[in-house]
Amino acid sequence: MTYAQKLRAALLDQLGKDWLVFMPRWDVQRRCAWQGKGGVPAALMLHHTAAAATDSVNPRAAGNQKGANRNVITYIQTHYEVPAASFTLDRDGTVYVHSALPVWHAGLGTFQGKPPWNQLGIRADTANDHLLGVEIMSKGLKKDFTVAQQDSLVFLLRACRDASGWDNVGLLRRPQHKSWTTRKIDTRYSDAEIGAMITKYGFTDAVPDPSRDA
Numbered sequence: 001m002t003y004a005q006k007l008r009a010a011l012l013d014q015l016g017k018d019w020l021v022f023m024p025r026w027d028v029q030r031r032c033a034w035q036g037k038g039g040v041p042a043a044l045m046l047h048h049t050a051a052a053a054t055d056s057v058n059p060r061a062a063g064n065q066k067g068a069n070r071n072v073i074t075y076i077q078t079h080y081e082v083p084a085a086s087f088t089l090d091r092d093g094t095v096y097v098h099s100a101l102p103v104w105h106a107g108l109g110t111f112q113g114k115p116p117w118n119q120l121g122i123r124a125d126t127a128n129d130h131l132l133g134v135e136i137m138s139k140g141l142k143k144d145f146t147v148a149q150q151d152s153l154v155f156l157l158r159a160c161r162d163a164s165g166w167d168n169v170g171l172l173r174r175p176q177h178k179s180w181t182t183r184k185i186d187t188r189y190s191d192a193e194i195g196a197m198i199t200k201y202g203f204t205d206a207v208p209d210p211s212r213d214a
């Protein structure tokens, strides 16, 4: 089974088909093969788009409807030769799957001296070769993720866990872009706030990794 096949099965299992849009060539678009252990990604990096039709969290707001942010999703899919994220998480909770394989999203940065992520064994400036990345649709000016986005993020993380063979979705597996590089501020949420979105469901696999204290 290829990684793309595993990812598709895990996404359908965790999110369900009504919350998924597989973009053209999602299973083949890539820069390279997954580097690192087992030929699978090491984590899911969290981003915000810094562009969105609204920062209202009202689910009935026009900018939170399916298709309202189509221009941003198209940009991420087509701006470069390969997509600019593995996934886009729209404000209505829909997950657009751009690629199951390494693309562009992390840029220059490092996890050196930054536990627990220093344990991932990723050399400086090579995160794109090792990490999935989700662009969460948000103006990025404040904490404006909709409830639908928060819910889908939890199940997206769990799908990545299942496809990649991770034990949990603790801090190790969900670094934020701002932890990779001080050039970036995404997302506006703290790691603990992201963890709380997961534990809200009663899922216990969001607990900080023991390695966090190392």
Ligand SMILES: [Zn+2]
Pocket (backbone or CB within 6 Å): 046, 047, 048, 105, 177, 184, 186
């Ligand atoms: Zn980012």
